[in-house]
Amino acid sequence: xxxxxxxxxxxxxxxxxxxxxxxxxxxxxxxxxxxxxxxxxxxxxxxxxxxxxxxxxxxxxxxxxxxxxxxxxxxxxxxxxxxxxxxxxxxxxxxxxxxxxxxxxxxxxxxxxxxxxxxxxxxxxxxxxxxxxxxxxxxxxxxxxxx
Amino acid sequence: xxxxxxxxxxxxxxxxxxxxxxxxxxxxxxxxxxxxxxxxxxxxxxxxxxxxxxxxxxxxxxxxxxxxxxxxxxxxx
Numbered sequence: 684x685x686x687x688x689x690x691x692x693x694x695x696x697x698x699x700x701x702x703x704x705x706x707x708x709x710x711x712x713x714x715x716x717x718x719x720x721x722x723x724x725x726x727x728x729x730x731x732x733x734x735x736x737x738x739x740x741x742x743x744x745x746x747x748x749x750x751x752x753x754x755x756x757x758x759x760x761x762x763x764x765x766x767x768x769x770x771x772x773x774x775x776x777x778x779x780x781x782x783x784x785x786x787x788x789x790x791x792x793x794x795x796x797x798x799x800x801x802x803x804x805x806x807x808x809x810x811x812x813x814x815x816x817x818x819x820x821x822x823x824x825x826x827x828x829x830x
Numbered sequence: 831x832x833x834x835x836x837x838x839x840x841x842x843x844x845x846x847x848x849x850x851x852x853x854x855x856x857x858x859x860x861x862x863x864x865x866x867x868x869x870x871x872x873x874x875x876x877x878x879x880x881x882x883x884x885x886x887x888x889x890x891x892x893x894x895x896x897x898x899x900x901x902x903x904x905x906x907x
Contacts, residue, residue, distance in 0.1 A: 724907040743906075744838055744899050747884035772906060784907045804907065812881070812899075813906030814839030826840045827905035 689753035693745060693774045697781035698723075706769060706787055716766050716789045720796035722804050724784030726777050734819040738778045739827060744812040748772075751811045755803055763799040765790050770803070772813060831857075833893065835866075839902040844872045859891050862898070878902050 703723070710716060729736045752770055759768060766789045773783040784807070788799045808829045815827035832853050837845045845866075856862055859880060867874045879886050883895035 739905075741906075742838060744836065744881070744884075744901060747881055747899065748906075750884055808907050809904070811906045812838070812901050812904055814902060815905035816839070826902065828903040829905050829907070 689749040691745075692749055692752045692770050692772050693743065694771050695773075695775050697773060697777045697783065698771055698785045700782075702771075703782070703785055706785075710767075710789060713766060713789070715791055717791045718793035718796045719787065719789045720800045721788075722784070722786040722800050723782050724804075725782055726779045728779035729817070731817075731819075731825065734821060734823070736779060736817045737820045738776050738818045739783065740776050740816040740818060740824075741772070741774050741783065742814050742816075743772075743774060745774075748811050748813055752807070755806045755810070758806075759788075759799055759803050762802065763788075763790070763795050764792070765795065765799055768799075768803070770807070772807075772811075776818075831855075831893070832896070833862075834897050836897065836899040838899065839905075841873070841876060841878055841900045841902050844876060845870050854893070857893050859887065859889055859893055859898075862893060863889065866900075876902065 726739050756768055769787040771785040777783040786800060786803055788796050790796050816824050817827050818824050832851055834849060834851050836849050842848050854862060879901045880889060881899040881901055883897055
């Protein structure tokens with residue numbers, strides 16, 4: 684199912700396991716699907732110069748980001764035989780250990796979902812204007828850069 | 831020409847604001863950057879890309895849009 688208008692991909696705060704579980708549950712009625720694949724981005728408690736990251740505070744150029752998510756979605760539907768696709772990204776504070784990105788792809792066949800998921804996640808990392816402030820336990824911060 | 835400039839992440843820390851409107855005569859992005867460098871100490875040493883009307887543009891380009899954004903490195907996911 685393709686949408687013409689960009690959806691809002693962003694959710695305030697962490698993406699809960701209830702929300703993720705419920706998304707899986709909702710696909711039980713779509714019986715043409717034979718394979719799902721899920722990517723969950725989790726905030727890592729990196730140690731940098733002896734200080735531990737306790738959370739990431741996400742901000743975004745929201746209009747452009749939603750348009751980029753939409754473009755990635757359209758191009759993934761063109762490239763791969765997908766039944767459906769869902770992307771959710773956090774804004775605001777997400778603590779270490781919590782989920783900040785949830786990408787969910789579904790297809791009749793398994794091979795497609797492995798390739799599609801990697802394509803989508805890499806495109807998000809490279810091309811969507813989301814910014815992350817890594818907050819340390821002592822409340823100082825540094826800015827995250829995707830490698 | 832009146833343009834809106836948006837700042838994000840560590841760029842907004844340097845400018846101490848998230849958005850402003852500027853009346854400019856210059857029409858090239860490099861001229862606009864010179865203006866911003868003189869206005870904000872420390873901006874020149876930052877790594878960033880520029881978006882015009884929500885599309886990334888080259889620093890050598892012309893200003894054609896009403897909304898310019900200065901975007902620090904992306905960190906989604």
